[in-house]
Amino acid sequence: MKKIKQKLKKGDHVLIISGEDRGKKGKILSIDKTKNKIIVEGANLIKKHVRPRKQGEQGGIIEKEGTVHVSNLKLICPKCGEPTRIQKSALDNQKRVRVCNKCGEFID
Ligand SMILES: [Zn+2]
Numbered sequence: 001m002k003k004i005k006q007k008l009k010k011g012d013h014v015l016i017i018s019g020e021d022r023g024k025k026g027k028i029l030s031i032d033k034t035k036n037k038i039i040v041e042g043a044n045l046i047k048k049h050v051r052p053r054k055q056g057e058q059g060g061i062i063e064k065e066g067t068v069h070v071s072n073l074k075l076i077c078p079k080c081g082e083p084t085r086i087q088k089s090a091l092d093n094q095k096r097v098r099v100c101n102k103c104g105e106f107i108d
Contacts (some may be wrong), residue, residue, distance in 0.1 A: 007048040007086045007098060008038065015083040016043055017067060026074060037067035043066050077080065079105040 008014065010031055013104075016024045026041040044066035052059040074083040080103035087099045098107040 005006050007088070008070060008075060012020070013074055013078065014038075015041065016064040016072055017074050017083075018072045019068070020043055020044070021068070032067065035067075036070040038070055038072070038073060039065050041065065046073065075107070077102060077107060079103055079107070 004059075008031065010028050012028045014028060016022055016026075018099065021041060021043045022027040024040075024043050026043050029039045029041050031038050042065065045063040046066045047061050048064050050062050056096060063080050075086055076082070077084045079100060082102045084103075085101040087101055088096055089099045090096055099105070100107055
């Protein structure tokens with residue numbers, strides 16, 4: 001299996017580029033680095049049936065975010081607001097930073 005480089009971080013805003021939620025934007029809530037699965041706020045909602053646990057409590061259906069594969073996401077640059085590819089670049093002090101392909105600004 002091809003390994004996908006992890007360039008997205010928790011809290012990033014992303015655009016979903018394929019699947020049912022294509023075109024949706026949201027914030028990354030959590031990342032499973034081993035599986036490249038990402039939970040995006042409001043995306044890939046799964047309906048879950050909840051049974052009432054106590055008497056008098058109401059059961060029902062709640063919606064919960066499902067995971068989205070990292071390859072279906074594109075980062076929205078916080079500087080220019082465009083969905084973009086990220087480049088990695090090394091600063092003089094060897095620190096690696098992410099750079100927006102569209103506007104050239106550092107994202108980190
Ligand atoms: Zn940008």
